[in-house]
Amino acid sequence: MKRIINFIFGSGLQNKFVLLFLLLASVPILIVGSIALYAIDLSHRHDVSNLELALLDEKTRETEKFFADTLGIIELRVGFAQKSEIALSEQEFLLDGILEENSAFEEIRFVSLDGLETAKKAKYSVAGLSDVSELPAFRKARLGETFIGEVYYTLSGPFISIASPVTNRSGDIIQVLIAEVSIKELIDSVDASQIGSAGYLFLVDTNGSLISRGREGRIAQGSDLSGSSRIRDVLGGVLFDALGERDRYLGILSGIPVIGAGKKIAKTGWAIIAEWPIEDADALLRDIRALVLRISLVAILAVFLLAPLFARRLLGPIRALGEKAEEVSRGRFDARVDIKTKDELAGLGATFNKMSEGLKRLQELKDEFIFIAAHELRSPVTVIRGYISMALQGDGGAIPPAAKEFLAEADRANQRLVQLVADLLEVARSEAGRISISVAPIDIKEPIRASLKELRPLADEKGMAIAYDPPRELPNVFADANRMKEIVVNLVGNAIKYTPRGGAIEVSHEAQGNAWIVTHVKDNGFGIARDAQAKIFEKFYRVQTKQTEEITGTGLGLFIVKQIVEKMGGKIWFESEEGKGSTFSFSLPIARA
Secondary structure (H helix, E strand, C coil): CHHHHHHHCCCHHHHHHHHHHHHHHHHHHHHHHHHHHHHHHHHHHHHHHHHHHHHHHHHHHHHHHHHHHHHHHHCCECCCCCCCCCCHHHHHHHHHHHHHHCCCEEEEEEECCCCEEEEEEECCCCCCCCECCCCHHHHHHHCCCCEECCCEEECCEEEEEEEEEEECCCCCEEEEEEEEEECHHHHHHHHHCCECCCEEEEEECCCCEEEECCCCCCCCCCCECCCCHHHHHHHCCCCEECCCHHHEEECCCCCCEEEEEEEECCCCCCEEEEEEEHHHHCHHHHHHHHHHHHHHHHHHHHHHHHHHHHHHHHHHHHHHHHHHHHHHHCCCCCCCCCCCCCCHHHHHHHHHHHHHHHHHHHHHHHHHHHHHHHHHHHHHHHHHHHHHHHHHHCCHHHCCHHHHHHHHHHHHHHHHHHHHHHHHHHHHHHHCCCCCCCCEEECCHHHHHHHHHHHHHHHHHCCCEEEECCCCCCCCEEECHHHHHHHHHHHHHHHHHCCCCCCEEEEEEEEECCCEEEEEEEECCCCCCHHHHHHCCCCCCCCCCCCCCCCCCCCCHHHHHHHHHHHCCCEEEEEEECCCEEEEEEEEEECCC
16 A cells, blocks of 8 residues: 555655646546536436427317317318208218217217307217307307307216317308317327326316326326416426426326426417426436436546656656765766667756766876875975974984974974875875775674774874773684774774863673674764764764864865775664764674684
């Protein structure tokens, strides 16, 4: 898990690239996904609307055709011009023809302009002729208009009364035809209509009474639905197209959420309503939405997984440049990068390599200069030291006391110069690969004792104690005995320099398994500040504090020690706390037979 986290969330720059890549890739996916969902939703709404309106139009045309056919049959115009009624025999002949022509007709009759039935025919039985002058059907037809009555129900099913005037060739009304027509076939057609797997249609008449209840049979035919504002609006001529939010409501017949559309049938004044349960209507939409969401999530997940790969690939050359730059900062000017991206980064890598070559050449020239300068300086400063020593050791009377004091000061300064030249020469040899190290199995105690003996006078001057009590059975180590003396003199000499008068120094050994002997040089001196500890092994670096400002040195000793220890196959490190002292430790490999 940690590897995965480190892979995705790497360096700060990688995280920025990953975040930028995610934003650039994911935002368009989210935008396109959102637009797609919106477009799909809008398209779906129009599809639902088109399906419902198409079915409403189909059934409206079917209803209007039904009434156009029935009214067309009874809209008679006779060929004579007189205003007298049609002969009774002809009336009966016409009535028989009408009943045979259209199976929806249950009963039909001729009525005189006085409202008296003159002839009547029915499918099953015929009652006597009667006066129908008070019927709305007769009155409206008597005035020259066609009449469609309200729905009524019998044991045979739903019926309506229709009426039409009978005119002569001149257009004069001579009689009225009134018929009772079954609308069961029309209602069955509406009831059989289906939208999706659960959608239905229903019809209400001009008074809001339910004529056809579609496939939803919970409400009986003839039920009064005029209390519904939607029914009133449709009967009032308002068209509902299933597109708006108002077209999503609790179904009038089903009581569950539906998408509804409705329109008024102009011919009859009825309202036809379509209701499609949302659960069924939006089933496909939900599947499409889920598919779009899954695709978007998969795409975003793919981007999330691929972003670190692209970022690491992009940052690989930059990271390589950073690592090599770090090596250059540590003085390894032979560092090279191999970037093959064939772009600006490749050009940057080539420039970096040229820079490294230039720095390496400069370093070689500098080392060569230091080596030559130090080598050439060694002879004159040695000669100067010899002559000053001879002058100081001559007859005291020959040199005035003041001059002798000046010569002593010059001798001390010359000794520091000799030490500086020696150190510079050693550094130059080390960096030029000319340092001489002869590693062999040695008893480490002997060079340490010799070095401590040499340093004892300096410690005595400051009243300091040097403790060294090595174990008898200490294994031999691979080392250069002469270089061991340099290491000890440098480390113990620094401990003497940077420890106040009366302090203590302890040299000890520690075996680490069967591989290493670690030597510790511990003091209770000034210690090293935390911010200075990272630079302590650098060339020419010296800790500058009020306590150490008068202590002389070149700042090269620890650098040289580190080079020697590492060339002998060991390591050097230290622990220090300001005000409490320091412990410098170095390890050397144990010599085995």
